[in-house]
Every structure is written in structure tokens, then in C-alpha cells.
Amino acid sequence: MKVFIYNADGLTIPVEVELGLPFKFRCTKEECGREVVIEGVVRMASEEEFIQTIENTIAENSDFKKIREITARTLIFEGKVNGKEVKLPVESFDDFAKRFLDEVLVLR
Numbered sequence: 001m002k003v004f005i006y007n008a009d010g011l012t013i014p015v016e017v018e019l020g021l022p023f024k025f026r027c028t029k030e031e032c033g034r035e036v037v038i039e040g041v042v043r044m045a046s047e048e049e050f051i052q053t054i055e056n057t058i059a060e061n062s063d064f065k066k067i068r069e070i071t072a073r074t075l076i077f078e079g080k081v082n083g084k085e086v087k088l089p090v091e092s093f094d095d096f097a098k099r100f101l102d103e104v105l106v107l108r
Helices: 047-060 062-069 093-107
Strands: 002-008 011-016 023-027 036-044 075-081 084-092
Touching: 002 036, 002 047, 002 062, 002 075, 002 093, 011 023, 011 036, 047 062, 047 075, 047 084, 084 093
Parallel strands: none
Antiparallel strands: 002 011, 002 084, 023 036, 036 075, 075 084
């Protein structure tokens, strides 16, 4: 499944993962402006855990306030970003596209 991992070293990074299986992803300096290495697992979470993960992410980096609008509140990434242990919110490409289209249609 294709997902966005939010606030991976301050970036939103698209990756392809298999739910529940460990993975390693390297975003090069050319692609991301700096090298970012992500290793861990995207897994299902309760809505409560997801909301707490979002709030912790925003507390660390207020640039991510917009992620409060995520409606499919079920996925998180748990692992390391550049060697630092993290738990980050995740959104599938499909859920992002639906949320984006819903927002655009409402603004018309």
C-alpha cells in the first residue's frame, strides 16, 4: 500500500509498504533535500492512539497542524527516522485523495 508518513525528519514522505511488515526506505539528498532513512513498520492503531500520535507530532512540529484533518485515523508508523525512535501518523494515498477531493468539492 502507498502511504504518506508525516513529520519524518520534518518532511512528509511517500513510501510503499506492506501493512505490519518491517521495511527500510532511504530518501536521498537529491529527492528530499537531505538524506532521510526510515526503518520500522506501518501498523493499525486505535483512533485514540492515532489522535495521541497526531497531537505529539504537532507538539514537536507545529507545521503539521493540517494533519488534524485526517479522517481515516487508523495507521501509524513505529520505528526509526535517521536513527531516532519515533511514532508518526500515516495516511494512505487513497484516504489522502478522498480527503483532498472532499475538501475541493466543499470549497466550490
